[in-house]
Amino acid sequence: MNDGLLAALKTLRQHLDHDLFPLAIGDVAADRRALKELSGQLDDYLLPRLAAIDAPLLAVVGGSTGAGKSTLVNSLVGANVTEPGVLRPTTLAPTLVCNPADAAWFTSTSVLPGLPRVTTPPGTTGPTGGGRGEPGTLRIATADRLPAGLALLDAPDIDSIVSANRELAAQLLAAADLWLFVTTAARYADEVPWSFLRLARERSTALAIILQRVPAEAREPVTADLTRLLREHGLGDAPLFAVPELELPSEHARLPAHAVQPIATWLARLSVDARARAAVVRQTLTGALDSLGTRVPALADRVDRQRAGIAELRAVVEKAYDSGMSAFDEGMRDGLLLRGEVLARWQDFIGTGDLMRSLESRVGWLRDRITAAFTGRPAPDKELRVALESGVETLIRAAADGAAERAVESWLAMPAGRDLLEQSGVTVTGRLGRASSGLPSRASAAVREWQGYVLDLVRSEGTDRRTVARAASFGVNSLGVMLMLAVFASTGGITGIEIGIAGGTSVLSQKLLEAIFGDQAVRTLTQSAREDLRRRVREIIGDERSRFTSLLDGLGPADDTSARLRDAAKAVQERGAL
CATH class of the missing domain: 3.40.50.300 (P-loop containing nucleotide triphosphate hydrolases)
Structure with a gap:
């Protein structure tokens, strides 16, 4: 018995003991058949015959x-x-x-x-x-x-x-x-x-x-x-x-x-005739061993094709959710968020004189809040912040819904994607074609945490000796809301703040923030607030994307499977002399 050859065959067999072709990529029926035939001949003939050559x-x-x-x-x-x-x-x-x-x-x-x-x-x-x-x-x-x-x-x-x-x-x-x-x-x-x-x-x-x-x-x-x-x-x-x-x-x-x-x-x-019988065994055994030199590399090529197909499925999902993130970024820039309810609350905040009164005296700022406490009407800055929060949440949900829809459409256009969706029991109109049921609560929590972060930014910037008095005259919450609006109204990166709602207010808001913190500080604050929100949204988008990518994790052959198959076939050929 050739112990080295037997060991090489056993190593080859171990590499075949996996689901190498889980999805409909290429002629997967032929690929699976080739894998089954190769595994079967190793189990049924090559390994037992080589272990007992005189059987x-x-x-x-x-x-x-x-x-x-x-x-x-x-x-x-x-x-x-x-x-x-x-x-x-x-x-x-x-x-x-x-x-x-x-x-x-x-x-x-x-x-x-x-x-x-x-x-x-x-x-x-x-x-x-x-x-x-x-x-x-x-x-x-x-x-x-x-x-x-x-x-x-x-x-x-x-x-x-x-x-x-x-x-x-x-x-x-x-x-x-x-x-x-x-x-x-x-x-x-x-x-x-x-x-x-x-x-x-x-x-x-x-x-x-x-x-x-x-x-x-x-x-x-x-x-x-x-x-x-x-x-x-x-x-x-x-x-x-x-x-x-x-x-x-x-x-x-x-x-x-x-x-x-x-x-x-x-x-x-x-x-x-022992010699004649041995000649028959040697002929068939040698032929089967020699065939591995072409069958195994061919199988390795098919494994590479399967891996490439799975990678393509992952790539289209990544692209869909990158597009979702881009849609959110566009929503931050195009000013559409600052319409509707946000515009109405802004007009309440600015148009009724609340802002100017808060600038004139601290007493005015306190009076508004005392009045709100007795009448049950929220302070104007809080109403504006709630409207902005709702708008940002809506923007996140729209980005996630769009990404999920694009990902499902991309998979349905690919045989491997349709196969995977069917195996996963996911229907076209099912849960995977839209944002997850838990996204609204995660988006709401993320926006509230972001708003808290923005208030901390304003609070931290307002502790500077030169700005503390000016910031205190307006209040952290109102300034925080102004900075939040700036994140969604900035154009051209951080070149300036243009809140394009309610005629004439963009100049006022820009001058207000710059008067309190300074031009460079406003740029820095806006950039920090924007990047923090994008970071939080990227995490949410990543969680949403994982609903797709988790279906691919651990699926199919490992990255080095085809190389191991080729190495094993080479080892068999090197030890194949009977």
Whole structure:
């Protein structure tokens, strides 16, 4: 046994033990099939055969529907160990027949470990001995007539109308040391059998062709034509056996011994000749190992495609939410927020003389608030701040809703995105297509915290010896509201404050803030307030984005999976000499 090669194969197998193709990216059905076939051949054939190179030979009898595979197996072993029939599909569960001396090897899970074993008691045959068996099981039968060192496995039809049977047939053929490929004089040119035969050639699988139901008058032309086709497909060295067309008394009848004697003799010689048997194993094993040199890198390329597709899904979400943040930034600049309710409250604050009275005397500022306390009417600056708070919250919700809608639309336009949404149970009109239900409360809390931050900025700036008296004459809350408005009315970055509402007030507000804090200080305060709000909104937008990106986190292969696959394939090739 080549310990280094076995270790390299085990390492390769570990890298395949993940969901490498979770989404509909590229031809994902073919990608998943290639992964399943590769994993299956490692489990079913390469690893067990390399671990026990001298184990009995497994010959899988495969072919098209109605080719007579089960009848052939029963005829070769001289017992009805598998049930032929006119119903299709016939072989629902594969039957493996071996000499009693080899039963321990095949009843263990060394070969085909994924198929549960059902053992047919000695002396029982046909329907009374388990018949067709349960789908998904491997029936094990023994026959003294079959020589030790060789087992026959009757596989399902390669062209079965049941997809699971077709897949199982392919799996069993991939687990074989030797193919006994059965066809008929009427169907030997069909495309489905030749697709398998080409695969056998590509992987150098040991192969024998059994041509059944050959009319006596057509024996020579049919066998000559099939021989020609085999040569043209690079299979001219494969032994070819022709079985004559015979009238059998019933569907359970076996072929007479003389009809299958050439096949039985060839198999018997193979079983007793250790060197010939080893040559078959070496041919098939070497071919399967060599095929990894192309199959694994090709699979790695498909893994890269899957990762790129998942990255594209993430990128369109990032773009959608970047656009959402840009929409919020535009809302800060375009002045639309300072319309409607905010405008009305501004006019209350300025137009009724409250601002001028607060400038004239501290008593006026206190009088307004005392009046509000007794009348239940909020102070004008508070009403303005509440209106502004509501407007900012609305702007955040609009940005988040728009981003969610764009993200869902982008995913729906991509097969992988639709697949992911369906897997996640998210409908187009469902929760993912709009902002989360918790966003309003988070936005409200964020805006209130931001307003508190702005008041702290004003309070901190107002402690300067030169500004304390001027700031105190107006009040922290009123100045804070003015600064909040400045954040949404500034144009050209921090070049100046233009509150474009209520005729004539922009000059007044600008002069007011600059008179209290100074031109440069107002620029700094506005910039700090703006960036703090943007930071808080970015956090909210990020939380909203994570509803999409969390569906992608941990999905698909790791970043280094394709590199590991290629390295593992290279290691197998370097240690592949048998």
